[in-house]
Amino acid sequence: MNSKLTILAASLTLILGCNNANVANEEQQSVTQSESAEQLVKRAKAIHERVIVLDTHNDFSDANFVEDKNYTMRLKSQVNLPKMEEGGLDVSWLIVYTGQGELNEAGYAKAYASAMKKFESIHRLTEEIAPDQIELALTSDDVRRIIKSGKKVAMIGVENGYPIGEDISNVKKFYDLGARYMSLAHNGHSQLSDSNTGDKDQQWLHNGLSDLGREAIKEMNKWGIMIDISHPSKMANMEMMRLSKAPVIASHSSSRAMNNHSRNLDDEELLMLKKNGGVVQAVAFQSYLNSQKHDTFLNAAKEVYQQTADKLGLALFDRKLYSTLDEAGKNKMVNDWQTIKEQSQPAIDTLSKTVKQVDVADLVDHIDYMVKLIGVDHVGISSDFDGGGGVLGWNDAAETHNVTIELVKRGYSESDIEKIWSGNLLRVLDDVQRVAKEIQANKT
Incomplete structure (x- = not known):
């Protein structure tokens, strides 16, 4: 048994020791009962190595993207290249995050500067520090090409549209810098959209989207940036899905029916997301799961x-x-x-x-629920590592394989696992970029 298989076997012992009360049905139980632990590990290992394993939400510190301290090293951070290699994580969406500040010129300027620093850090990693180990992808074809070359993949998501200020042209600027998804709010109402925090305190600024937020939706559709509904309010999310000409994503949210937290999506949102053609990325964030x-x-x-x-x-x-x-x-x-x-x-x-x-089984319970409600074509996975995420069994990128083990244990096929880990998200990215080309062609 090689070292990676030994790690997987040890991980399986941990997972099988968890409460099995949430196994979906008798057929799934028989999958575990008919295989030895070692056989299940071997099957999960083979699947994990064949599929593209993609995590849509990894925060980072700029301090870890400099010459003498960076992701080529096994840092304390939950995500870095050695841990990605150890856990079989192929694609890390690195997040240009900006906390919500005041809605004025000074606030927008500070947020913009912060976002630019994040963009610069990602480009420094992929172009100067470790271009032989990790490369920035802008399309699904890029993802497959880079993985085939033996390198890891970086992609860019923007968490909070606050840094665009009141200049809608910044949407295109962020796209040109590599952003391929963006949320219009974080924890606190932005100039673009109400936040999920309004679902808790019933205090609204826009009752959904602002006029500028509606313009931002048009710009994101036009240039090919996926609309992320993870942090805005339910009212804003429903409006975004009605307005968008392309599928949307929830980059790191789980099911509100399973756990009543404002950061999760309720059934009405999930059903509309299915109708929209989008995907929800179940998140390994303990307080959102249980x-x-x-x-x-x-x-x-x-x-x-x-x-x-x-x-x-x-x-x-x-x-x-x-x-x-x-x-x-x-x-x-x-x-x-x-x-x-x-x-x-x-x-x-x-x-x-x-x-x-809270453990890997709790995460997959949410996946099970959402797959049953809206179908396997609309569910994916995220961690929110280095931003508060992590559960027992998947507490850093080195343990990513444990999620695949749990999915195999529940009876998911390799085709389903491929969709959940990356296929669904990349399909939405393709759809969003196709729609953008059509919009641009119609405007010329």
């Missing part, structure tokens, strides 16, 4: 983390404080938090024996 299990474990783990933080003289991660810090402060908080987690891991492992964590 809030009760997450909160129970988190409350138990907080004491462990606090004891470690006190011992090291560090502070725990504070999301509200994080959003107010400059880049250096943010990098320090993230690095401190990663150190605290690493030092706490033995105690957390002990805690896990008595208090259940």
